[in-house]
Amino acid sequence: MSDCHLFFFVDAMGAAVIRGHPVIEDLGRTAALRSVFGYSSACVPSILSGRWPEEHLHWSYFTYRGPATGLKVPRWLRWLPPAVRDRGRVRHHLSKAVKRANGIAGYFQMYMMPIDQLHQYGHCEPRDIFQPGGMNTGGNIADLIAASGAAPGTTWIADWHHQPDENWAAMRAKAADPKCRFMLMYDAAMDAWLHDHTRESPLLDARLGEVRRELDAVLAAARAAHDRVLFYVFSDHGMCTVRRLVDLFPALERTRLRMHADYHCVIDSTMVRAWYHGDERVRATVRDALSGIDGLRLLTPDEMKRERCAFPDNRFGDDFWLADPHVLLVPSHLGTVPMKGMHGYSCDHEDSDASFVTNDPAAAPRTIVDVYRLMADAVHAVA
Numbered sequence: 001m002s003d004c005h006l007f008f009f010v011d012a013m014g015a016a017v018i019r020g021h022p023v024i025e026d027l028g029r030t031a032a033l034r035s036v037f038g039y040s041s042a043c044v045p046s047i048l049s050g051r052w053p054e055e056h057l058h059w060s061y062f063t064y065r066g067p068a069t070g071l072k073v074p075r076w077l078r079w080l081p082p083a084v085r086d087r088g089r090v091r092h093h094l095s096k097a098v099k100r101a102n103g104i105a106g107y108f109q110m111y112m113m114p115i116d117q118l119h120q121y122g123h124c125e126p127r128d129i130f131q132p133g134g135m136n137t138g139g140n141i142a143d144l145i146a147a148s149g150a151a152p153g154t155t156w157i158a159d160w161h162h163q164p165d166e167n168w169a170a171m172r173a174k175a176a177d178p179k180c181r182f183m184l185m186y187d188a189a190m191d192a193w194l195h196d197h198t199r200e201s202p203l204l205d206a207r208l209g210e211v212r213r214e215l216d217a218v219l220a221a222a223r224a225a226h227d228r229v230l231f232y233v234f235s236d237h238g239m240c241t242v243r244r245l246v247d248l249f250p251a252l253e254r255t256r257l258r259m260h261a262d263y264h265c266v267i268d269s270t271m272v273r274a275w276y277h278g279d280e281r282v283r284a285t286v287r288d289a290l291s292g293i294d295g296l297r298l299l300t301p302d303e304m305k306r307e308r309c310a311f312p313d314n315r316f317g318d319d320f321w322l323a324d325p326h327v328l329l330v331p332s333h334l335g336t337v338p339m340k341g342m343h344g345y346s347c348d349h350e351d352s353d354a355s356f357v358t359n360d361p362a363a364a365p366r367t368i369v370d371v372y373r374l375m376a377d378a379v380h381a382v383a
Contacts, residue, residue, distance in 0.1 A: 004226035005378035006175065006218065007184045007234075007371075009047065010211060011040060012191035012343065014238020015353040017199045023212045024357060027233060032353040034367045035237040037307035039268070039344045040191070041107075043236035043354075043368060045129050048140040050372025052308030057136040058124050062113060062333070063315045064264045064275045065122040072101045073118050085115060088337065102126075106134070107160070111334045117260040124316075130157055130186070141184065141375050148383035155182040155382060164189045168214045175222035181382045184375065185218075187211075194239035198341040199351075230378075233357040234371055239341040240351035243326040244295060248272065251289045257282060266317075267332040270344040272296070273317030287319065295327040307347060325349045 015032035018024040036046045038059050045058035053059045064070075074097050077085065084090060091110050098118070099108040106125030113121065127134045132142045139147075145155050156174040158167040164187045174180040193207055201207075215233065222229045248267055252259060259265050263282050264275040272290065276283040290296060299320045304310045323329055325345045330338050345352055354368050365371055 002178060002181070002225075002227045003381060004175070004181050004222045004229045005183070005375075005381070006222060006229060006231040007182075007375055007378070008215060008218075008231065009184065009186045010190050010233065010235050010355075011044075011186070011188040012194050012237060012239050013208075013211070013233075013235040013355055014199075014343075014351065015355045016238050016350050017190075017194065017204070017235075018208065018355050018357075021205055021208050023205060023208045024233070024355075027212070027215065027357045028231070028359040029357070029361075031356045031365070032350075033234065033356050033365055033370070035347050035352045035354050036368060037309050037347050040188075040236055041125060042309075045125075045135060045140070046369050047234075047236060047371050048129055048142075049135055049138055050369055050376065051138060052369060054308050054310050056138055057311070057315075058129070059309060059311070059316050060266070060268060060271070060273060061108075061124055062266045063122040063124055064317075065120060067120055069119075070121045071098060071118040071123060073098055073115060074101050078115060086112070088112075088335070105131075112331070112336055113266070113333050114260065120260065120264065121266070122315075130160060141372065141379070144376055144379055145182075148379050150182070150379065150383040151179075153177070153179045155379065156180055157184045158186045160186050160188065168218070171218050172221050175218045176225050178225045181226070182375075182378050183218075187214075190235075191239075194341045195339045196341070198241040199239055200241055230360045231358060232360065232363065232371070232374060233355070234368070235354040236368055237343045237354055238351045239343055240325050240345055240349065242328040242338065242340055242342050245328050245330050245338055246293065246295055246323065247331060248290065248293065248296075248329055249331065251293060252286070255285050255289045257285060267329055267334075268344065269329055269332055269334045269339075269342050270323040270327070272319075272321035272329070274319045274321075275314070276318050283319070290321055295324045296321050296329075297324070322346065325351060 036043045041061050042053045042059045045056050049056050095110045104126050105128045132146045171185050266273045328342050
């Protein structure tokens with residue numbers, strides 16, 4: 001009997017996003033999966049490896065490395081006037097130059113990190129996490145496929161460098177091939193759409209309908225070529241509607257401490273990460289400045305351990321501050337333009353839950369990390 005295993009990873013299409021929308025829910029049995037604390041930079045590696053951030057060492061993109069040990073920046077880029085180089089679209093293109101200079105094969109954007117300070121900061125995704133050898137530690141699903149002895153042409157993983165419509169077309173073609181029995185789609189377009197529209201948009205059902213049409217087309221091709229088709233539709237997290245904006249820079253500037261000199265700091269969209277280098281006076285000053293910010297709280301070490309994000313070398317920070325759901329930190333080192341939707345909040349909030357839809361009666365994942373085991377079992381069935 002020819003079994004085909006289809007995995008559809010739709011970024012940000014969370015449990016609350018599809019709830020009440022039969023266009024996706026009617027596909028099969030649905031469940032909400034607990035996500036991984038952090039952004040896609042933490043969630044995607046966790047799905048691909050079946051491990052937690054403290055194990056695979058992928059979490060937030062920027063890490064503190066120390067003077068002259070961080071990212072290399074082409075000299076000509078530093079000469080550009082801030083009015084030019086700090087524009088969002090310009091930065092997108094300049095990021096490609098920094099990516100090449102550092103030999104980065106994974107996803108990379110400078111966002112709004114200060115260019116003259118990048119030499120002090122590293123990046124947590126130097127390799128392509130969808131390829132063999134892509135993880136910082138341990139293996140991923142691509143490594144498992146390579147080691148499984150699966151014959152060429154029996155497995156397929158989407159190339160995230162390509163546009164979603166190209167990957168959907170490629171998956172349809174592979175699904176129609178009786179030899180190809182394991183497929184993993186990755187579509188990040190929903191994440192961008194939800195950032196701009198939120199799950200409260202009246203256009204959401206139509207947008208989900210577009211996803212459903214792509215799913216149905218692949219499923220139809222697979223069912224015509226295989227005796228049995230098992231499918232799994234899932235996300236890495238959801239999307240929370242932004243209702244309040246908070247600017248942290250004035251409070252930090254009032255401390256008279258120099259960011260990136262007296263202490264180091266990355267302000268993400270929902271999180272603040274700070275390094276003090278053993279200076280308790282500086283730690284106390286920064287904590288005092290941020291403690292009075294409504295909608296922001298300091299995470300305890302026990303909370304970081306509970307989320308499996310306890311990094312012994314403090315590569316991602318000494319202190320971690322988290323914004324309340326619906327609060328966006330802007331401006332930040334991730335951007336200066338407010339977004340309507342954001343993720344990266346507490347995993348206890350319903351908007352953080354990932355979605356899961358399947359026709360496999362035996363599949364019972366509880367977290368997004370568990371999806372890896374389903375993929376691994378499918379690979380072993382094919383090999």
